[in-house]
Amino acid sequence: MALDKNGIAKRIAQEVKNGYYVNLGIGIPTLVANFVREDIEVEFQSENGVLGMGPFPFEGDEDADIINAGKQTITTLPGASFFDSATSFSMIRGKHVHLTILGAMEVAENGDIANWKIPGKMVKGMGGAMDLVASADNIIVAMMHTNKRGESKLLKKCSLPLTGVGCVTKIVTNLAVLEIKDNAFHLLERAPGVSIEEIQEATEGTLIINGEVPEMAI
Secondary structure, eight states: OOHHHHHHHHHTTTOOOTTTTEEEEEGGGGGGGGGGOSSSOEEETTTTTTEEEEEEEEEEEOOTOOTTTOOOBEEEEEEEEEHHHHHHHHHHEEEOOEEEEEOOOOTTSSSSOOOOOOOTSSOOTTTTHHHHHHSSSEEEEEOSSSTTTBBBEEEOOOOOOBSSSSSOOOOOOOSSEEEEEETTEEEEEEEEEEOOOHHHHHHOEEOOOOOOOOBOOO
């Protein structure tokens, strides 16, 4: 069966390694902090100027002054620090973030990502997404495989305005884990109970399948 948002976040948490500095984007990525192994040390960064984010607070424990880039209330871990946006973006642009986890509306088979604007819809601006995808070497996208109309969001070419070009390395969707290389989506794992045929049908871009594709271990 397809994963829910927590399932996607749980699988992505397996990609987080000891000692990593990790930037979590808005949406599904913010859930990743809830599932990271407790025996490793990881620093979560938010571009509004927080280093050392913890899991989401329980209801009643929220502090309205401690928020992430998506204006959600967060917790901080011992040793956390707060700083201005200039310092935060110096960290991002200086390539001091080991892993960037973002949501997306579309990803193309060459690694292009569109995640900031739908033409005709009101948006506040691109925010930090452009800097993140331009500066990061390791970008994992958390997204649903198809939109609400059942149309693929993993495309030959993005139709929406791009946030970054040729930058995405891996995608975890509700159906599969895929790596982008050689202008194609390479299927690495499938969600429990999801068939290869379902993934093929939901993927517009070029999908490469090599041998047996294991189910995700989550």
